[in-house]
Amino acid sequence: xxxxxxxxxxYAAGLIETHALRSLNLEVKSGEFVAVTGPSGSGKTTxxxxxxxxxxxxxGRYLLDGQDVSGFGDxxxxxxxxxKIGFIFxxxxxxxxxxxxxxxxxxxxYRGFTGSERKRRIDEALELVGLSxxxxxxxxxxxxxxxxxxxxxxxxxxxxALLLADEPTGNLDSLMARQVMDLLEEINVRGTTIIMVTHDxxxxxxxxxxxxxxxxxxxxxxxxEPPPAEADDDDGVRSVA
Amino acid sequence: MTAYYLKLAWLSIRKNPLLTSLMIGAIALGIGVxxxxxxxxxxxxxxxxxxxxxxxxxxxxxxxxxxxxxTELNDGSAPPxxxxxxxxxxxxxxxxxxxxxVMLHKGFAARLDEDGARPERLSTRATxxxxxxxxxxxxxxxxxxxxxxxxxxxxxxxxSKRINDKFFGGEDSVGERLMLDxxxxxxxxxxxxxxxxxHFYDLNGGDFDDSEELFVPFQVPISLEYYAxxxxxxxxxxxxxxxxxxxxxxxxWLQHWAQLDTDAQRDEFQSFIDAYxxxxxxxxxxxxxxxxxxxxxMTWLEFREVVSDDNRLLMVLxxxxxxxxxxxxxxxxxxxxINRAPLVGVRRxxxxxxxxxxxxxxxxxxxxxxxxxxxxxxxxxVGLIAVRSWYSGYEYLAHLDPAMVAxxxxxxxxxxxxxxxxxxxRISRIQPAVHLKAQ
Numbered sequence: 001x002x003x004x005x006x007x008x009x010x011y012a013a014g015l016i017e018t019h020a021l022r023s024l025n026l027e028v029k030s031g032e033f034v035a036v037t038g039p040s041g042s043g044k045t046t047x048x049x050x051x052x053x054x055x056x057x058x059x060g061r062y063l064l065d066g067q068d069v070s071g072f073g074d075x076x077x078x079x080x081x082x083x084k085i086g087f088i089f090x091x092x093x094x095x096x097x098x099x100x101x102x103x104x105x106x107x108x109x110y111r112g113f114t115g116s117e118r119k120r121r122i123d124e125a126l127e128l129v130g131l132s133x134x135x136x137x138x139x140x141x142x143x144x145x146x147x148x149x150x151x152x153x154x155x156x157x158x159x160x161a162l163l164l165a166d167e168p169t170g171n172l173d174s175l176m177a178r179q180v181m182d183l184l185e186e187i188n189v190r191g192t193t194i195i196m197v198t199h200d201x202x203x204x205x206x207x208x209x210x211x212x213x214x215x216x217x218x219x220x221x222x223x224x225e226p227p228p229a230e231a232d233d234d235d236g237v238r239s240v241a
Numbered sequence: 242m243t244a245y246y247l248k249l250a251w252l253s254i255r256k257n258p259l260l261t262s263l264m265i266g267a268i269a270l271g272i273g274v275x276x277x278x279x280x281x282x283x284x285x286x287x288x289x290x291x292x293x294x295x296x297x298x299x300x301x302x303x304x305x306x307x308x309x310x311x312t313e314l315n316d317g318s319a320p321p322x323x324x325x326x327x328x329x330x331x332x333x334x335x336x337x338x339x340x341x342x343v344m345l346h347k348g349f350a351a352r353l354d355e356d357g358a359r360p361e362r363l364s365t366r367a368t369x370x371x372x373x374x375x376x377x378x379x380x381x382x383x384x385x386x387x388x389x390x391x392x393x394x395x396x397x398x399x400x401s402k403r404i405n406d407k408f409f410g411g412e413d414s415v416g417e418r419l420m421l422d423x424x425x426x427x428x429x430x431x432x433x434x435x436x437x438x439x440h441f442y443d444l445n446g447g448d449f450d451d452s453e454e455l456f457v458p459f460q461v462p463i464s465l466e467y468y469a470x471x472x473x474x475x476x477x478x479x480x481x482x483x484x485x486x487x488x489x490x491x492x493x494w495l496q497h498w499a500q501l502d503t504d505a506q507r508d509e510f511q512s513f514i515d516a517y518x519x520x521x522x523x524x525x526x527x528x529x530x531x532x533x534x535x536x537x538x539m540t541w542l543e544f545r546e547v548v549s550d551d552n553r554l555l556m557v558l559x560x561x562x563x564x565x566x567x568x569x570x571x572x573x574x575x576x577x578x579i580n581r582a583p584l585v586g587v588r589r590x591x592x593x594x595x596x597x598x599x600x601x602x603x604x605x606x607x608x609x610x611x612x613x614x615x616x617x618x619x620x621x622x623v624g625l626i627a628v629r630s631w632y633s634g635y636e637y638l639a640h641l642d643p644a645m646v647a648x649x650x651x652x653x654x655x656x657x658x659x660x661x662x663x664x665x666x667r668i669s670r671i672q673p674a675v676h677l678k679a680q
Binding site: 049087 | 590
């Protein structure tokens with residue numbers, strides 16, 4: 001699904017260059033649920049932005065669904081984002097003036113679906129996240145967990161192959177975070193590839209595989225084993241031997 | 242998608258009513274001021290006889306003082322804009338022009354024959370019958386008069402529609418009698434609405450005067466020994482003890498117009514006038530260098546400075562004001578759009594292309610433009626009412642016509658599009674990744 005080869009990202013501000021990603025190599029297979037962890041400044045968000053085609057890499061090769069998208073222009077990247085990628089953000093990023101159904105409708109509008117097709121997809125997505133009865137509510141009228149479920153419905157409505165989640169439970173209490181994670185797992189079971197950036201080791205453990213970023217490079221990636229009951233200090237990340 | 246963008250634009254406008262009102266207000270103010278000025282300029286500079294203005298000519302003959310040119314007009318050495326009685330009568334003998342008319346303005350007291358009511362003094366043009374076909378005057382009933390009526394100073398009259406409505410209830414009054422200065426006149430025609438702007442054929446009373454209520458043969462006031470109500474200018478110290486002395490004097494007080502349909506006709510008439518002037522020179526007249534002119538309508542209006550340099554300057558200033566309003570609108574729009582960058586970032590992440598963002602904001606800009614244009618039209622309307630009430634002579638000038646309404650809307654939409662160009666471009670170029678985390 002996703003294959004990054006020697007990806008670099010350099011931000012230049014005057015004479016100062018910041019290397020956010022250094023020769024990053026990562027392959028994610030279709031249907032995987034990958035958690036990306038790492039300390040602040042390790043390049044997690046930059047990785048996610050490049051994976052989601054929100055930014056272009058400074059170097060390297062990025063294959064998405066078998067297609068080399070490294071050199072794609074803005075229009076082509078917009079189209080791929082719309083058709084193949086779903087985003088879930090920490091701050092939900094719903095559009096406050098639009099009701100729930102209209103929020104879910106946003107990517108479908110850009111996709112050019114007919115009205116009836118959009119309605120069917122909106123109904124299905126809201127049904128999946130259990131918010132069909134709230135379709136006319138504004139985001140501000142929902143709890144944080146409900147808003148994140150709307151964001152998930154919006155991400156899924158276009159039936160993307162890849163779901164990118166950036167700290168999806170960062171703004172939620174533990175109960176709601178668990179519900180959201182349950183939902184993501186359910187989505188993954190249905191076949192959608194998920195890459196989730198998180199600080200939370202408990203959430204990372206629930207992913208099928210954990211990738212640890214350090215200084216803009218993958219420092220560790222292997223399937224996680226269930227945490228030992230006594231390992232209170234285990235952050236869910238295992239170093240490569 | 243257009244309906245979707247219209248909905249988004251409406252939501253945006255509703256969300257920030259104050260900011261939107263400021264933008265609409267800035268555009269409206271600029272449009273209002275510039276359209277008020279432009280309307281005045283447009284009407285002032287419009288062609289009052291568009292179908293034939295290049296074939297109808299004001300006749301000017303330099304009969305003025307050989308030692309001191311007629312300096313009232315713009316180039317300082319031009320002939321006087323009016324003619325003497327005897328010169329005009331001499332030119333009227335020519336059959337070169339297709340139509341030719343001398344004219345003067347005079348007030349006549351009018352009442353119905355059997356009516357004991359007090360007569361009403363009405364603006365009257367005394368002219369030749371050719372006046373009507375030459376200026377394409379539209380008739381409701383009847384028509385003008387012929388050359389015989391001119392020569393015999395027949396008591397015939399053509400009424401304006403307003404006067405026919407007033408005295409005859411709008412009925413066909415041809416053949417009816419109307420008392421003018423106590424003398425019975427027979428109505429031979431009633432003209433339809435006719436108000437050439439500017440009042441090009443006689444600019445003495447004001448460039449934008451209403452057209453006259455009555456029209457009588459030129460020789461009528463002459464036979465009654467009437468002087469004109471308009472401007473009379475004399476340069477020569479002459480003994481004028483009788484009306485005949487006045488008619489033979491060097492005083493200029495008549496307007497003389499001729500229709501010359503071809504260049505050959507024009508050249509021939511110019512030669513005729515010049516030959517006449519040279520002939521008169523032998524009699525001690527026309528002492529100035531030969532300078533007789535035939536100015537077509539638009540040249541005539543330019544020569545008479547109907548649209549002054551002040552008007553042009555005012556229009557430039559009005560459009561500079563519009564530009565300042567637009568700069569303010571750009572600032573407000575930029576603030577509004579940039580404030581929305583996080584939401585645009587979300588839309589971009591969800592698949593909106595730059596073009597989608599441009600369309601979304603472009604439609605919002607156009608809606609603001611249309612609203613600004615409509616508000617600007619209302620301001621123009623108020624502005625023109627103010628012009629009409631503050632300045633006399635502008636009563637028939639300061640009106641919005643459909644063309645100007647369309648221009649106002651067009652100008653507003655164009656202005657808003659211009660103002661929205663940079664903010665729209667800026668918002669379409671934002672980096673979504675920068676704003677997604679920040680929201």
